[in-house]
Amino acid sequence: MRGRQTSQFYKHVLARKTPLTQRLFAVNMKLLTHNMLTSRVKGVMKGYPLLIKATEVKVNDVEFNPQFVIRMIPKLEWSALVQAAEELGQRQDLPGELVPQYEKDEEFLKRVHRVLLEVEVMEGCLQCPESGREFPISRGIPNMLLNEDEV
Amino acid sequence: MKLKELECCLQQVDVFEKPKILLEQYPTSPHIAACMLYTIQSTFDDIESKLVADLGCGCGVLSIGAAMLDAGLCVGFDIDNDALEIFRRNAEEFEISNLDLVQCDMCSLDSDAYKKKFDTVIMNPPFGTKHNQGMDMKFLRTALTMAKTAVYSLHKTSTREHIQKKANDWGVKMELIAGKNYRVNLSRQLKHLNTDYTFFAELRYDLPASYKFHKKKSVS
Numbered sequence: 001m002r003g004r005q006t007s008q009f010y011k012h013v014l015a016r017k018t019p020l021t022q023r024l025f026a027v028n029m030k031l032l033t034h035n036m037l038t039s040r041v042k043g044v045m046k047g048y049p050l051l052i053k054a055t056e057v058k059v060n061d062v063e064f065n066p067q068f069v070i071r072m073i074p075k076l077e078w079s080a081l082v083q084a085a086e087e088l089g090q091r092q093d094l095p096g097e098l099v100p101q102y103e104k105d106e107e108f109l110k111r112v113h114r115v116l117l118e119v120e121v122m123e124g125c126l127q128c129p130e131s132g133r134e135f136p137i138s139r140g141i142p143n144m145l146l147n148e149d150e151v
Numbered sequence: 152m153k154l155k156e157l158e159c160c161l162q163q164v165d166v167f168e169k170p171k172i173l174l175e176q177y178p179t180s181p182h183i184a185a186c187m188l189y190t191i192q193s194t195f196d197d198i199e200s201k202l203v204a205d206l207g208c209g210c211g212v213l214s215i216g217a218a219m220l221d222a223g224l225c226v227g228f229d230i231d232n233d234a235l236e237i238f239r240r241n242a243e244e245f246e247i248s249n250l251d252l253v254q255c256d257m258c259s260l261d262s263d264a265y266k267k268k269f270d271t272v273i274m275n276p277p278f279g280t281k282h283n284q285g286m287d288m289k290f291l292r293t294a295l296t297m298a299k300t301a302v303y304s305l306h307k308t309s310t311r312e313h314i315q316k317k318a319n320d321w322g323v324k325m326e327l328i329a330g331k332n333y334r335v336n337l338s339r340q341l342k343h344l345n346t347d348y349t350f351f352a353e354l355r356y357d358l359p360a361s362y363k364f365h366k367k368k369s370v371s
Contacts, residue, residue: 007156010219013246014163027242032202033226033251038264048264062248068200068223075202075268117224117249141235144255151259 028058028120028140031084035076037142039128039135041150047128049080050135052087054124059090062117069109072116073102085115152219158185160219164241166210167234174231175277175286179212179305184275188216191273191303198222201270204297206257206290211238211250213273218247226251226269228260258289262296272298275305288317295323 039047078098085091094111102108125134126142133150136143152160161181170176179187192198199221205214208227217225227250229235235252242250272294279286287306291314294302306314311327318325 005219007152007160007219010160010163010245014244027239027247027250027252030224030251032224033253036265036268037253038261040259040261040264060248065200065223068202071200071270072202072223139239141239141252141254144253145230146256146259 026058026122026140028122029137029142030117030120031081031088032072032076032116034084034121034126034142035081037126037144039126039131039133039144041128041131041133041146044128044130047130049077049083049129050126051129052084052121052124052126053134054088054121054137056122056124057088057090058120058122059114060118060120062113064110064113066106066109066113069113069116070103073098073112081115085119088119088121090115090119154185154189157189157216157219158182160245161185161212161216163244164210164212164215165237165244166212167237169233171231171233175279176209176231176234178210179275181212183305184212184216187303187305188213188220188273191271192220195301197271197301197303201300202226202268204228204265204269204272204294206272206274206294206297207276208238208252209234209275211241213275214238214250215241215245215247217273218242218249219245222249224249224251226253228253228255228257230254230256257293258286260293262293265297267297267299269297270300272302272304274303278307278310288314291317292321295321 034050034052037050039050041047079096082091082094082096085094092111092114094115095108099105099108120140121137122140123137125136127134158181161184164178164181166178167176188198198217200223203214203217203222203225205211205217205225205227208214208229209231211227214225214227227235227238229238229252232254235254238252274290274294276290277286279288287310291302291304294304315325
């Protein structure tokens with residue numbers, strides 16, 4: 001379970017010098033980030049939400065921080081989040097609409113926490129819903145750079 | 152985590168192997184990064200459990216520091232493959248989970264798509280050379296669109312007045328962090344490092360009185 005760490009933890013981690021091949025840990029695109037990404041290919045009116053075509057998905061264990069989840073919910077495009085979770089086969093019991101008074105619903109918040117921060121895309125691509133242009137995700141990093149003719 | 156501990160950790164962050172001059176790549180010194188981040192959190196409470204963006208993140212010194220200070224999630228944005236590769240490696244080495252990386256061009260970013268999505272933006276932006284003047288202002292403008300609460304940014308002392316003027320034009324309140332009383336220490340340290348390049352500014356929207364409750368103190 002990943003959570004708050006002290007400097008001792010980081011010192012210990014660095015001292016271990018785990019070889020690259022054995023590292024289980026990696027940075028990968030979370031759905032919280034995906035929820036914000038849009039396609040700005042020239043001529044596209046609505047490049048959102050980006051369809052996720054994932055070839056490698058991972059589910060992590062991340063410490064549940066209800067304050068953070070409550071703060072994030074108003075920033076989200078809810079239907080885009082549900083759609084993304086669905087595309088990854090990770091929707092589970094996530095409702096199609098926000099439940100009222102979600103601040104007090106811990107079960108709900110935990111479900112949101114899971115899709116926002118624990119489900120991660122390692123490899124695949126994001127597709128613009130209008131132009132079909134694919135933005136690759138490689139080793140967890142989505143590449144949103146446009147070619148000269150697309151700007 | 153204490154300031155000295157944070158600085159010590161950040162000293163372990165790998166930096167650019169072959170910095171690209173055209174992209175103005177240089178690492179933020181661990182000392183400045185630690186002071187800056189520590190102030191942002193301890194004085195303003197703008198990192199812990201917040202959604203943070205690092206524009207022009209490079210190898211990730213600021214982002215990794217923010218993650219270590221328990222940002223809910225810190226998203227680093229950068230254009231360069233090589234820098235992001237080093238950043239990723241750093242994140243793996245430190246086993247940090249609350250980080251995400253996006254490769255994009257801040258200049259052609261549609262910042263409205265990110266409007267007020269991030270609680271806080273932190274950055275050490277490129278200043279712009281004679282070939283791409285005003286790059287720092289572009290970054291600043293984008294950052295201000297993306298941030299809901301505050302933008303913390305490092306700039307050249309020589310541009311202070313210019314940025315102040317722009318801040319006024321944009322209806323944004325700018326507070327100089329380096330050089331203020333409790334932070335006299337910080338500015339002294341910055342002078343000592345002989346970096347011509349910093350004053351450290353905090354920019355935030357002046358909220359009308361009726362919205363004061365939105366002023367950032369975390370919901371308990």
